[in-house]
Amino acid sequence: MTLAIVAYPDVSADDRHWIEEIRRVHDPQSTLIAAHFTLVFPVDVRSDELVEHARSVVSDFQDISFVLRSVRAVRSVVGQGAHVFLVPAHGATEIIELHDRLYRGFLKPYLRTDIPFIPHITVAAHRDVSECERLATRLGEQRREISGEIRGFDVVAGEAEARSMAHVTFKQ
16 A cells, blocks of 8 residues: 655644645645645555554654745656745754654665655646746745644555545654
């Protein structure tokens, strides 16, 4: 079964609406899964193994505060096109640490060391890189600052629509 680990950001209702409205117009995956940080990209593993692994990692973490200030157009690493990312200026180090810890142990063979991990929320995708660059510029000009927290993460499955297999919260 193809599974991923994602963290749904806890942000204000106004910020969530802004993000999801951009995604509704520009991100073909907006109807499949809500805005999220991907911590483990889709892998074909047993769900019980991944959930157990995730629970062992989460015990070392507390809630992660973040601030999204940066908007980037990033070329796709698979195929053509690009994506538009909201990237944290604050909290990125902690998200990277969580990502790195999740890829230890039995997930280590799945880590793509040829692709740098950039903590982000994807808000757009397009076959034309210049379209993503234009959108990133327009969004960046708004100088929007989104504060939020990651309080845990979900192990999700599904090709047509993401469904949570387990929710794991950080220690309080």
